[in-house]
Amino acid sequence: MSEQSQEVLHLEALRKSYNISQPNEVEVLHGIDLCIERRDFAALIGPSGSGKSTLLNILGLLDRPTSGELYLLGQPTSKMQDSERTALRGSSIGFVFQFHHLIQAFTALQNILMPLMLAHGKPDKQATDRARELLAAVGLEKFAERKPNELSGGQQQRVAIARALITNPALLLADEPTGNLDTQTAEDMFALFRKVHEERDCAVLLVTHDPRLSKTCDRTINLVDGLIQSDTRGQEVVEGST
Ligand SMILES: Nc1ncnc2c1ncn2[C@@H]1O[C@H](COP(=O)(O)OP(=O)(O)OP(=O)(O)O)[C@@H](O)[C@H]1O
Numbered sequence: 001m002s003e004q005s006q007e008v009l010h011l012e013a014l015r016k017s018y019n020i021s022q023p024n025e026v027e028v029l030h031g032i033d034l035c036i037e038r039r040d041f042a043a044l045i046g047p048s049g050s051g052k053s054t055l056l057n058i059l060g061l062l063d064r065p066t067s068g069e070l071y072l073l074g075q076p077t078s079k080m081q082d083s084e085r086t087a088l089r090g091s092s093i094g095f096v097f098q099f100h101h102l103i104q105a106f107t108a109l110q111n112i113l114m115p116l117m118l119a120h121g122k123p124d125k126q127a128t129d130r131a132r133e134l135l136a137a138v139g140l141e142k143f144a145e146r147k148p149n150e151l152s153g154g155q156q157q158r159v160a161i162a163r164a165l166i167t168n169p170a171l172l173l174a175d176e177p178t179g180n181l182d183t184q185t186a187e188d189m190f191a192l193f194r195k196v197h198e199e200r201d202c203a204v205l206l207v208t209h210d211p212r213l214s215k216t217c218d219r220t221i222n223l224v225d226g227l228i229q230s231d232t233r234g235q236e237v238v239e240g241s242t
């Protein structure tokens, strides 16, 4: 199998219910089969409430499915202990949220180093150099010592992207990363995701409500009422996904 078609993540018959065994139990994902490859620069779209964030949180190992299996880099994750899932998430997945969740007391540089500090304690020179390199990659080399409240919304989101990349993840997930940015900044952010995808060999899956942004992606996965209604790469329908 070539590097280009390498599988990063794969879902089989994945279901998710909330409030299990309570009167308000509700199933929101009804059996999802999906494969994400290294080459994917994909948009996850669909109406509000269709299950996009629920799905993304499961893909990012932030939440567990009710049934079905999620393979990350070939490893089945359903029977893993929380500690094992946390370690796998830390080493293979970068997550960018709609609101950046930066730590206000930390500088941009320290925020980027956070995932490494959580895993390994005090960062060494190599880690700090890498964080500076990522700051430069997102165009913020001059802002290393700024706190989040001294940066614009778009700049804060770029710090969040750099933070998601510090561990060199195989998969970058982003839940409406441009939801609270103006049109131009949102387009710039998508161009930055594209650059990351191309330069770092990292699969990217982005949730967006903006059709102009999803059109710039190579693949579009449309989730409706907890099921994948369509999944296309360019004009081609992705196999096994109806
Ligand atoms: N913790 C929860 N407990 C109960 N129900 C939930 C919970 N989180 C989400 N839901 C429900 O699951 C469904 C899917 O929600 P989800 O947040 O995944 O949708 P979404 O596609 O991301 O929507 P949006 O585009 O508005 O962000 C919704 O009906 C929502 O009310």
Ligand SMILES: [Mg+2]
Pocket: 052, 053, 054
């Ligand atoms: Mg959502």
